Amino acid sequence: MGAGVAWQYDSGMNEILVLYYSVHGGTRALAESIAQGVASVPGMLPRVRTVPRVGAVVERVEPPVPADGPPFAELADLQQCAGLALGSPTRFGNMAAPLKYFLDQTSALWLSGALAGKPAAVFTSTGSLHGGQESTLLSMMLPLLHHGMLLVGLPYAGQPDLMTTRSGGTPYGASHVAGADGGAAVSAEEQRLAFALGRRLAEAARRLALDPDAPRP
Numbered sequence: 001m002g003a004g005v006a007w008q009y010d011s012g013m014n015e016i017l018v019l020y021y022s023v024h025g026g027t028r029a030l031a032e033s034i035a036q037g038v039a040s041v042p043g044m045l046p047r048v049r050t051v052p053r054v055g056a057v058v059e060r061v062e063p064p065v066p067a068d069g070p071p072f073a074e075l076a077d078l079q080q081c082a083g084l085a086l087g088s089p090t091r092f093g094n095m096a097a098p099l100k101y102f103l104d105q106t107s108a109l110w111l112s113g114a115l116a117g118k119p120a121a122v123f124t125s126t127g128s129l130h131g132g133q134e135s136t137l138l139s140m141m142l143p144l145l146h147h148g149m150l151l152v153g154l155p156y157a158g159q160p161d162l163m164t165t166r167s168g169g170t171p172y173g174a175s176h177v178a179g180a181d182g183g184a185a186v187s188a189e190e191q192r193l194a195f196a197l198g199r200r201l202a203e204a205a206r207r208l209a210l211d212p213d214a215p216r217p
Contacts, residue, residue, distance in 0.1 A: 020087035024182025037198025049073035093132035116148030
């Protein structure tokens, strides 16, 4: 699970969009483990994307392609995906502004129902153990519920790391304790749980794809 993940794949409905915002690299590391979990499911591929920073008053101008890491997300990535893993560091118990800004532009997808019935999962990182992981994960679910997505978590059954972790890891989604300076490495438990979340999300999307005519919630 330690190998890097290629950033681009052919488009298609067998792809899980792993969409995140990261500053110090902790959320990005979780995204890579989730992408590896997605890729472990036969026939499924991750499409990893990020979002640009925004300023406090006006939208910050960023180059169309970042200098490092995956490309910036477009609305088409959401429309084309078979499922979504959404990740952000916590900001006062909620997702960071750049990711919220991107989601606020998805009204047309909401009106068309483009995401309805697709599975989704969430992940986060915090500076401290009690720094708002669960509130961030739960609040990130709200716009996904408005889009009609089917939320996938991490059940305790089959996930012994949820009982033994002394860092991140929740039943609501994958998480990481990055430390006060944001430099702490992702622990083995955090990595395994992120991998498991990616695999579980891809398995759900694959099962839904096998019966495309089934009614969706």
